[in-house]
Amino acid sequence: MSEYINNSSKREEQLKEVIKQLHAGKAVAELREEFNDLLQGATSAEVVRIEQALIAEGLPIEQIQFLCDIHVALFKQSLDQELPPEMQPGHPIYTFRAENEFAELLLHAMDGKIAQLAHHDSVSRRKELAVDVDKLGQFTVHYLRKENLLFPILEKYNFSGPSSVMWGVHDEIRAALKKLAEEFRNEETPLQHLTDGYQVLQHTIREMFYKEDHILFPSALERLQPQEWETIYRAEEQLGFAYVSRGEDWQPVGEEEIEREKVRSEEKSQNEEIKMDELALHVGKLSAQQVDLLLRNLPVDVTFVDENDQVAFYSQSRERIFARTPAVIGRKVQLCHPPASVDKVQHILDDFRAKKRAEAGFWIQMDGKFIHIRYFAVFDEEGIYRGTIEVTQDITALRQLQGEKRLLDD
Numbered sequence: 001m002s003e004y005i006n007n008s009s010k011r012e013e014q015l016k017e018v019i020k021q022l023h024a025g026k027a028v029a030e031l032r033e034e035f036n037d038l039l040q041g042a043t044s045a046e047v048v049r050i051e052q053a054l055i056a057e058g059l060p061i062e063q064i065q066f067l068c069d070i071h072v073a074l075f076k077q078s079l080d081q082e083l084p085p086e087m088q089p090g091h092p093i094y095t096f097r098a099e100n101e102f103a104e105l106l107l108h109a110m111d112g113k114i115a116q117l118a119h120h121d122s123v124s125r126r127k128e129l130a131v132d133v134d135k136l137g138q139f140t141v142h143y144l145r146k147e148n149l150l151f152p153i154l155e156k157y158n159f160s161g162p163s164s165v166m167w168g169v170h171d172e173i174r175a176a177l178k179k180l181a182e183e184f185r186n187e188e189t190p191l192q193h194l195t196d197g198y199q200v201l202q203h204t205i206r207e208m209f210y211k212e213d214h215i216l217f218p219s220a221l222e223r224l225q226p227q228e229w230e231t232i233y234r235a236e237e238q239l240g241f242a243y244v245s246r247g248e249d250w251q252p253v254g255e256e257e258i259e260r261e262k263v264r265s266e267e268k269s270q271n272e273e274i275k276m277d278e279l280a281l282h283v284g285k286l287s288a289q290q291v292d293l294l295l296r297n298l299p300v301d302v303t304f305v306d307e308n309d310q311v312a313f314y315s316q317s318r319e320r321i322f323a324r325t326p327a328v329i330g331r332k333v334q335l336c337h338p339p340a341s342v343d344k345v346q347h348i349l350d351d352f353r354a355k356k357r358a359e360a361g362f363w364i365q366m367d368g369k370f371i372h373i374r375y376f377a378v379f380d381e382e383g384i385y386r387g388t389i390e391v392t393q394d395i396t397a398l399r400q401l402q403g404e405k406r407l408l409d410d
Contacts, residue, residue, distance in 0.1 A: 014038055016050050023063065048162050048219050055161040061168065061339050089247020092150070092232045093217050099142045100209045102243040106136055107202050114198050121191050129194075130184035137177045139205075139242045143170040144323055148239060149232045150220060152327040155335055157223040162215065168339045169208060176201045226253055235325040303390040304378075305333045309349060312387070321371055321392050333388075352377035353385050363395075370396045 018035050022028065055061060087094035110132050117125045147170065151163040180197050183189040230252035237246070286294070295302065295315040303324065304313040311331050314324040333349075334342050351357045352375075360375045376389045 011038070012046055012050060012053075015042060015046060016053060019050060019054065023059070045219060045222065047215055048159060051165070052158065052161040055164075061161070061164050088250035090233075090250035092145075092229060092236060093221065094250065095236070095241065095244065095246050096142065096145075096212065096217065098244045099139065099242045100212065103136070103139045103142075103205065104209065106132065106139075106243075107205065110136070110198070111202070114195055118191070118195055123187055126184050126187070126194070129198075130181050133177060133181040133184060136205075137181065140170070140174055140177070141240045142242045143173070145236060145239050145241075146170070146216075148323050148325045149235055149327050150216075152325075152331045152335070153224060153228050153231065154220060155331065159219060159223065160335060162219075164335070164339050166208070166211065166216065169204065171338045171340065173201070173204055173208070176204070231327055235327065238325065239323055299393065301390075301392040303392075304387055305390070306387040307385055309333050311336065321366075321369075321394060348375055349388065352388060368396075369394050370399055 014035075015038065018031055018038065022031060087097075089095075089098075110129065113125065113129055113132065117129065146163075147167055151167070154160075154163055176197070180194075180201060183194060183197065233252045296317055298315065298317060300315075301317050301320055301322065301324075302313075302315040303311065306312045309332055311328050311333055314328070316324075328336060334345055337345050348360045351360075355377075358377050362373045364371050364373070372393050372395045374391045376391070377385065378387045378389060380386050
């Protein structure tokens with residue numbers, strides 16, 4: 001066994017050197033010809049471990065993200081020999097793959113329309129393609145479930161590098177979808193610009209199909225335990241699905257017992273009381289149920305990150321602005337953001353710890369709403385940093401207020 005482990009480690013080190021040559025500018029075809037014997041039989045697990053090791057050695061995620069398609073091209077012949085997982089309808093992986101198949105059907109139809117547009121440009125065809133791009137945009141909920149359900153659990157198995165790279169590509173696809181829909185609706189957008197933009201987009205989306213089927217999904221099936229698939233299954237409907245309804249053939253083990261325990265826990269919480277400390281300026285007493293109702297009905301979303309940068313709590317308000325699922329609890333907050341935002345998040349946390357600032361605020365426009373996001377440093381009575389509170393609020397209506405209102409509407 002030790003000989004096998006040593007040989008396997010040596011093989012991965014050699015494969016890593018091949019990828020380093022790729023990043024140095026050597027052509028895929030040249031490397032494939034030179035290292036054909038070594039590349040034969042490369043598995044998705046090896047690709048994952050190699051990318052993870054390169055990130056650990058200091059190679060920027062952005063550089064791996066930029067060359068991710070070339071990595072796959074290098075190992076494609078070997079990865080094609082690995083059969084994609086066959087799962088029962090209802091299993092999270094089956095649902096992910098079903099969404100990919102429907103998205104592929106939509107892309108195939110759009111391929112034909114783009115060819116027609118290139119042959120004969122018209123306003124009506126552009127508008128029809130703009131609608132198709134909007135429909136393709138619905139597919140991004142597929143990425144949302146990956147980021148908030150699958151990635152957090154995989155990170156517990158030291159699978160953070162590939163997921164970070166994928167998240168970066170997700171954001172590229174989101175931005176490209178939004179931009180392309182606007183350009184198709186603009187009659188003055190040059191035809192070549194439209195067709196070029198679509199070709200880049202469809203290639204990126206289809207390459208992600210391949211990476212999921214041959215790297216992400218096999219890696220998840222290899223690592224995740226039955227109870228972790230249950231966790232994903234129970235939270236999926238909260239985030240939603242793209243184009244498909246979840247099947248019913250596969251059911252998580254222990255689902256009935258989980259529901260019974262939930263009922264027992266809720267009954268118990270109604271009678272438990274949390275006494276407020278008057279010295280901390282909190283007066284009164286509330287049951288656990290009342291605390292839950294209070295947080296659930298606040299007009300803001302609240303998330304608490306502890307002193308170790310781990311997400312410890314989020315409020316489940318009626319209409320959350322940003323997705324949160326139980327899988328995020330215990331996750332490093334840096335991993336809860338796309339790679340492009342991590343430096344900003346870390347800067348805020350560092351400033352809070354150093355007491356350079358006590359709060360930080362941002363505001364963005366999203367889906368026609370004006371969103372205000374604020375971060376507050378939390379210190380105990382001795383001045384020791386204990387974490388960060390994130391408060392998010394839709395202030396679209398508040399920005400329109402003028403004058404005064406002193407009476408209740410009828």
